[in-house]
Amino acid sequence: MITSGLVITLGTDAALAAQAIAQIGARAEFTPGQRNDRWLPVAMEARDDAASRDLHDWLQALPGVEFVDVVSVNFEEPDLIVGDSGQPSMQGIIGGLPGPAGIIPALPASSFND
Numbered sequence: 001m002i003t004s005g006l007v008i009t010l011g012t013d014a015a016l017a018a019q020a021i022a023q024i025g026a027r028a029e030f031t032p033g034q035r036n037d038r039w040l041p042v043a044m045e046a047r048d049d050a051a052s053r054d055l056h057d058w059l060q061a062l063p064g065v066e067f068v069d070v071v072s073v074n075f076e077e078p079d080l081i082v083g084d085s086g087q088p089s090m091q092g093i094i095g096g097l098p099g100p101a102g103i104i105p106a107l108p109a110s111s112f113n114d
């Protein structure tokens with residue numbers, strides 16, 4: 001499954017823009033967000049690359065749609081995301097400090113500050 005975040009630029013004709021929004025909302029593959037002037041955010045789900053391209057082309061051909069921007073794409077299935085993959089502790093990541101993460105041990109002070 002491919003999930004894409006899109007921003008659709010609607011045309012200036014209000015009737016065509018409204019018709020495009022209605023057609024997008026009628027399809028299960030799309031979840032439209034709240035319109036902001038001429039821009040409509042949309043989440044799109046497709047089974048594979050070919051279906052994603054077909055849906056993008058369908059959107060682009062809709063009367064009332066001027067342009068379709070792809071702003072994000074997620075190719076991962078939810079069951080493929082590892083919750084705890086044995087990542088090293090934060091202590092090992094933050095400068096390799098021996099104490100708890102984020103606590104910097106006392107540094108030696110110079111005697112030139114007298």
